[in-house]
Amino acid sequence: MPIAVDIDVMLARRKMSVGELAERVGITPANLAVLKNGRARAVRFTTLEALCEVLECQPGDLLRWEPGLPEGGDTVVEAVEAVEAREARPDAVEAGAAG
Numbered sequence: 001m002p003i004a005v006d007i008d009v010m011l012a013r014r015k016m017s018v019g020e021l022a023e024r025v026g027i028t029p030a031n032l033a034v035l036k037n038g039r040a041r042a043v044r045f046t047t048l049e050a051l052c053e054v055l056e057c058q059p060g061d062l063l064r065w066e067p068g069l070p071e072g073g074d075t076v077v078e079a080v081e082a083v084e085a086r087e088a089r090p091d092a093v094e095a096g097a098a099g
Contacts, residue, residue, distance in 0.1 A: 002065055002066050002067065002068050003038075003063055003064070003065060003066070004038065004063070004064050004065075004066050005035060005036060005037075005038045005040075005062065005063060006061065006062055006063070006064065007021075007032075007035065007036040007051070007062055008036060009061075010055045010057055010061055010062060011055075014055055014056070016055075018032055018033065018036065021051075021054060021055070024050075024054045025047065025050040025051055025054055026050060027047060027050075035047075048062070048063075
């Protein structure tokens with residue numbers, strides 16, 4: 001994957017556990033692990049902002065670009081569309097339940 005995630009580096013520098021970071025950021029340890037291990041296909045800016053705030057760092061301290069082709073053949077557009085589609089489903093369920 002062309003984007004490398006260096007959350008482990010910042011955790012070590014801040015002497016913070018994954019569990020503590022997840023709690024302070026407001027995400028589950030499992031979701032943080034997916035991001036931390038480079039398996040995430042996208043990250044919300046609000047999550048990135050919270051990570052930077054808690055770790056007192058810049059986005060570039062957590063993410064870096066490495067030349068190469070994306071794994072799995074997904075383009076950025078495909079990844080964004082997949083996230084938007086997943087996010088749209090709960091809204092549709094809530095709207096249906098309310099009506």
